[in-house]
Amino acid sequence: MEAFFASMGEKSFRATQVMKWIHQLWVDDFDAMTNLSKTLRQRLAEVAEIRGPTAIHAQISADGTRKWLLELPCGNRVETVFIPEERRNTLCVSSQVGCALDCTFCSTAQQGFNRNLSSAEIVGQVWFANKEVGEQQRVSNVVLMGMGEPLLNFNNVVMASNVMMDDFAYGLSKRRVTLSTAGVIPALERLAQVSDVSLALSLHAPNDDLRNQLVPLNRKYPIAPLLKACSDYIGQGRRKVTVEYVMLDGVNDRPEHARELARLMRNFPAKINLIPFNPFPETRYRRSSAQAIAAFGEYLVGKGLIVTTRRTRGDDIDAACGQLVGKVDDRSRRTERNAAAMAG
Numbered sequence: 001m002e003a004f005f006a007s008m009g010e011k012s013f014r015a016t017q018v019m020k021w022i023h024q025l026w027v028d029d030f031d032a033m034t035n036l037s038k039t040l041r042q043r044l045a046e047v048a049e050i051r052g053p054t055a056i057h058a059q060i061s062a063d064g065t066r067k068w069l070l071e072l073p074c075g076n077r078v079e080t081v082f083i084p085e086e087r088r089n090t091l092c093v094s095s096q097v098g099c100a101l102d103c104t105f106c107s108t109a110q111q112g113f114n115r116n117l118s119s120a121e122i123v124g125q126v127w128f129a130n131k132e133v134g135e136q137q138r139v140s141n142v143v144l145m146g147m148g149e150p151l152l153n154f155n156n157v158v159m160a161s162n163v164m165m166d167d168f169a170y171g172l173s174k175r176r177v178t179l180s181t182a183g184v185i186p187a188l189e190r191l192a193q194v195s196d197v198s199l200a201l202s203l204h205a206p207n208d209d210l211r212n213q214l215v216p217l218n219r220k221y222p223i224a225p226l227l228k229a230c231s232d233y234i235g236q237g238r239r240k241v242t243v244e245y246v247m248l249d250g251v252n253d254r255p256e257h258a259r260e261l262a263r264l265m266r267n268f269p270a271k272i273n274l275i276p277f278n279p280f281p282e283t284r285y286r287r288s289s290a291q292a293i294a295a296f297g298e299y300l301v302g303k304g305l306i307v308t309t310r311r312t313r314g315d316d317i318d319a320a321c322g323q324l325v326g327k328v329d330d331r332s333r334r335t336e337r338n339a340a341a342m343a344g
């Protein structure tokens with residue numbers, strides 16, 4: 001932004017002024033930026049544009065969760081979910097149109113992949129949600145847990161999360177911006193060099209055989225080196241990796257899986273987050289019973305691990321984890337492959 005103003009022959013502090021107007025007051029009209037001269041406002045309107053996303057559909061769940069379907073200029077659509085809680089308001093942000101990974105328990109996967117979101121399209125979701133919910137409910141936490149694999153859209157995700165953490169923009173601390181990944185090891189190593197967002201890992205299985213089935217990316221980046229890359233990212237401090245574990249009835253929720261997971265996590269800086277599976281049409285999986293989830297969690301706690309169970313939010317409007325679908329013009333031919341597989 002400073003470079004932009006420099007190119008206009010303006011002082012660099014104009015950058016912070018405009019950043020605040022856009023990201024703290026959610027203004028999208030240069031004319032409203034009253035601490036800029038009239039002439040500068042006019043010049044800006046000639047050379048630049050502030051364009052937020054447009055929502056073509058908005059839904060509010062009985063529990064207050066809100067979901068927006070945002071339309072992109074290319075005609076594709078992605079979803080953003082706002083989750084109000086007592087002490088925080090979390091926004092779940094998408095990073096790609098669809099997803100190129102093929103996790104078997106996720107509905108985004110079934111839609112295939114179209115393209116990366118730009119950094120503006122990613123941070124625009126935070127801008128848009130703040131504008132919609134207003135000052136009282138200002139977004140306090142962002143999780144990159146919507147559609148897409150953030151580490152496969154590396155540069156744009158890093159740029160967008162830097163804006164989320166910038167004092168002149170959203171000013172969120174690094175503890176309040178969390179990037180969730182299925183585990184792209186080389187990108188994790190690069191991330192350590194350029195960012196300090198909080199990390200969540202979609203583990204979902206305690207051994208490679210099972211994880212290969214659930215998260216096919218595991219065949220390329222298996223568990224042992226993946227956990228090493230995550231703890232290297234976190235470093236020596238007190239921070240922890242959120243380890244996401246979706247609870248699938250009879251698949252990964254048995255006592256033997258809990259035992260194996262406890263062993264795997266013994267020397268790993270984890271907070272384990274159990275996620276009750278959220279069903280979607282044509283899925284072959286079922287959610288683990290409440291008893292199975294409780295027993296699984298209690299076993300891990302007994303082994304000295306930190307465990308939370310994610311409360312399912314917004315499932316009445318298909319806004320829960322793994323239920324985001326948007327509208328994706330698939331370019332990976334996955335939908336065709338899936339249809340062929342179903343047919344025979």
Ligand code: SAH
Pocket residue numbers: 103105106107144145146147148149150180181182200201202244246275276277278279280321322323
């Ligand atoms: N690709 C990244 C970001 C998506 S995060 C990642 O894999 O981490 C979305 C989270 O919801 C992930 O932990 C994902 O595994 C989980 N999830 C996907 N489908 C789900 C479903 N049907 N029910 C519950 N959780 C699901």
